[in-house]
Amino acid sequence: MISWQDFENIGLRIGTIERVEPFPEAKKPAYKLWVNLGPLGVKQSSAQVTDLYSPADLLGKQVLCVTNFPPKRIAGFRSEVLVTGVYREDGAVVLASFEHKVPDGSLLA
Incomplete structure (x- = not known):
């Protein structure tokens, strides 16, 4: 078990x-x-998601990112x-994404 503080970090x-x-x-x-x-600006990432997604599928897709590694x-x-x-x-890999658009940079609640 982790604490709520751990999750918030x-x-x-x-x-x-x-x-x-x-x-x-x-x-x-x-x-x-x-x-x-x-x-936070535009950040780079390497993603092993080629099995299910083409570049065209990914453009404009909102995804959940860990930003503090x-x-x-x-x-x-x-x-x-x-x-x-x-x-x-x-x-x-199936990306964690959202069905409704939210502002970029929004924190997971």
Whole structure:
């Protein structure tokens, strides 16, 4: 069990994917994403979501991101946020997203 304070310390914010590029240098199939997080600006992320999403599917999609992990280098690319999702039984990742648009940078409540 974690405390409510522990949960509040996780930076979970909503952002809109503004740019998507293939990431052939990654060990596993992935995309490079640029996510607009409102007041936090546009942040980069590497996401292994190629099984279910094309670049066109991702553009404009709002996703839930962890914004306070330290940046991580992945095949020379600086990933600044973690785009969240869940694994299906077949290993494909389904992104955590929202059915109604909210302001970029909104905190998960």
